Amino acid sequence: MAEALQPILEHMWFYPPDSTPETTQPGVGIITTTNATILVDAGNGPRHARQIRTALRQMDAPPVQYVLYTHHHWDHTFGGQVWTGSLIAAHDQCRALLLDRYGSHPWNAHAIQEQASLNPARAPVLRAIDRAVDDWSTFRLALPHITFSHRMILEVDDLTLTLEHIGGQHAADSMIIHAGSVLFLGDCYYPPPHLRQPGDTPDYAMMEMLLEHPVEIYIDAHHGPMSRTDLEQRLTHR
Numbered sequence: 001m002a003e004a005l006q007p008i009l010e011h012m013w014f015y016p017p018d019s020t021p022e023t024t025q026p027g028v029g030i031i032t033t034t035n036a037t038i039l040v041d042a043g044n045g046p047r048h049a050r051q052i053r054t055a056l057r058q059m060d061a062p063p064v065q066y067v068l069y070t071h072h073h074w075d076h077t078f079g080g081q082v083w084t085g086s087l088i089a090a091h092d093q094c095r096a097l098l099l100d101r102y103g104s105h106p107w108n109a110h111a112i113q114e115q116a117s118l119n120p121a122r123a124p125v126l127r128a129i130d131r132a133v134d135d136w137s138t139f140r141l142a143l144p145h146i147t148f149s150h151r152m153i154l155e156v157d158d159l160t161l162t163l164e165h166i167g168g169q170h171a172a173d174s175m176i177i178h179a180g181s182v183l184f185l186g187d188c189y190y191p192p193p194h195l196r197q198p199g200d201t202p203d204y205a206m207m208e209m210l211l212e213h214p215v216e217i218y219i220d221a222h223h224g225p226m227s228r229t230d231l232e233q234r235l236t237h238r
């Protein structure tokens with residue numbers, strides 16, 4: 001539903017994350033120009049991506065020209081196949097990480113069940129992946145078309161986006177995206193998901209570094225937009 005979109009600025013929205021515990025479904029950034037739509041992340045599977053596509057149609061958004069993968073994790077990339085005709089941009093390492101992490105698995109319900117029984121620690125994630133993809137027979141990984149190593153400027157009509165590699169513990173290929181007074185963060189300061197322990201804390205040093213960017217709104221993929229003050233408070237109350 002288009003009503004679900006959270007407005008950020010003129011020409012910028014956030015399709016909010018689903019906070020149901022069993023669903024790993026981050027939010028997706030939407031930026032429009034006169035002729036194009038740019039997405040920040042692809043949706044966690046084809047169904048999620050199609051829901052976003054419906055919202056875009058309802059708001060008469062221009063065609064999706066670019067999809068920016070903030071990092072390779074499945075919940076940010078497995079919707080990629082829906083965005084045919086658009087160019088996927090990501091950090092240099094994203095392509096190899098996607099292939100290494102997800103490209104070698106035979107993805108179907110049976111294989112997922114088998115992997116879950118071999119590796120019980122990974123079972124909840126595998127179940128979430130299986131829930132996000134309705135039909136494994138038509139699923140395919142959508143790999144980046146354009147990659148960069150340190151920083152890339154993307155100019156679309158009158159919009160300038162700066163994609164900047166930030167790396168960190170969560171994912172080696174994490175990037176942040178500057179769009180005017182807004183900074184899209186992906187999951188960059190979250191603990192690494194495969195090593196998650198009770199009591200894990202965000203990467204506070206990275207949060208401090210993010211505050212050095214002259215922006216007013218920070219958009220964290222699983223929590224949504226926050227002001228500079230919100231981010232400062234998270235650091236003060238650590």
Ligand SMILES: [Zn+2]
Nearest residue numbers: 071073170187
């Ligand atoms: Zn992630």
